[in-house]
Amino acid sequence: MLSSLGSTALLRMASARGSSSRLANFTYAPVITKVVTNWSRPRITPRLISPITLVGVILGAATVFLFSGLAINAVSRAAGAVIFEVRRQFKEKPGIMEGTDRPEYGRVVDICTRDSLRELATPGLLAILTPIAVGFGLGVGALGSYLAGTIATGVLMAVFLSNSGGAWDNAKKYVEDGHFGGKGSEAHTATVVGDTVGDPFKDTAGPAINPLIKVMNLVSVLIAPAIITTSLGSGSSALRYVIAIVAFAVVIGAVYVSKKRDLAVGGPAEAAVERVG
Numbered sequence: 001m002l003s004s005l006g007s008t009a010l011l012r013m014a015s016a017r018g019s020s021s022r023l024a025n026f027t028y029a030p031v032i033t034k035v036v037t038n039w040s041r042p043r044i045t046p047r048l049i050s051p052i053t054l055v056g057v058i059l060g061a062a063t064v065f066l067f068s069g070l071a072i073n074a075v076s077r078a079a080g081a082v083i084f085e086v087r088r089q090f091k092e093k094p095g096i097m098e099g100t101d102r103p104e105y106g107r108v109v110d111i112c113t114r115d116s117l118r119e120l121a122t123p124g125l126l127a128i129l130t131p132i133a134v135g136f137g138l139g140v141g142a143l144g145s146y147l148a149g150t151i152a153t154g155v156l157m158a159v160f161l162s163n164s165g166g167a168w169d170n171a172k173k174y175v176e177d178g179h180f181g182g183k184g185s186e187a188h189t190a191t192v193v194g195d196t197v198g199d200p201f202k203d204t205a206g207p208a209i210n211p212l213i214k215v216m217n218l219v220s221v222l223i224a225p226a227i228i229t230t231s232l233g234s235g236s237s238a239l240r241y242v243i244a245i246v247a248f249a250v251v252i253g254a255v256y257v258s259k260k261r262d263l264a265v266g267g268p269a270e271a272a273v274e275r276v277g
Contacts, residue, residue, distance in 0.1 A: 060149025165202025
């Protein structure tokens with residue numbers, strides 16, 4: 001009952017995602033202000049409809065989906081490593097189930113700690129370096145539209161992930177209470193699969209979009225003067241593109257390394273132990 005109430009509370013907390021969008025709008029305003037103050041310069045044209053603006057919106061929306069996918073895959077890899085370790089301990093210490101052997105709790109805690117720190121690297125680099133690549137590579141107009149796309153898509157995605165994950169979790173508990181055949185039925189098997197997907201939705205990917213939006217807006221506020229200087233002032237345009245290429249290359253490399261990590265939840269336990277050890 002308490003667990004169901006907790007999942008329902010997560011559904012209610014989804015409405016609180018609006019606070020993130022409001023804060024994002026407050027941090028988004030200084031970026032627009034810095035751009036507007038430079039409209040008087042000859043090389044600035046305040047155009048809202050342009051190919052660069054559209055590209056920025058698309059990149060901002062796509063970043064939210066990429067970030068959510070990375071977060072969900074990170075949970076899957078960490079859970080797989082824990083499963084491997086538990087199987088290994090059951091195999092080497094058969095007395096765990098009878099209470100005659102003591103499990104190695106520290107090993108599981110170590111796996112979770114290592115994986116959480118390691119998997120944080122790619123989403124963190126994505127949140128910090130993507131605005132830098134867009135801003136220095138495409139200009140201030142694309143950066144503003146990029147933030148707009150991120151805010152609009154991120155708020156909706158956070159609400160979707162929190163609501164759907166909590167609904168799947170409560171569906172499993174509802175069947176376990178005796179409805180639709182109860183435990184052991186086909187309905188229960190289906191809801192267990194749904195809850196397996198719903199947990200990273202409501203506990204990881206959904207809540208993580210809030211700091212993603214805030215970090216991106218903060219980084220954009222900090223780099224806006226440098227973008228204006230290098231693209232419109234006396235700064236070097238070559239330096240601007242070099243910064244954008246380096247940031248983009250780091251993001252691509254981090255995503256590639258993350259995708260190359262094993263996602264399977266099967267195979268010998270020793271492989272997983274070596275991977276996280």
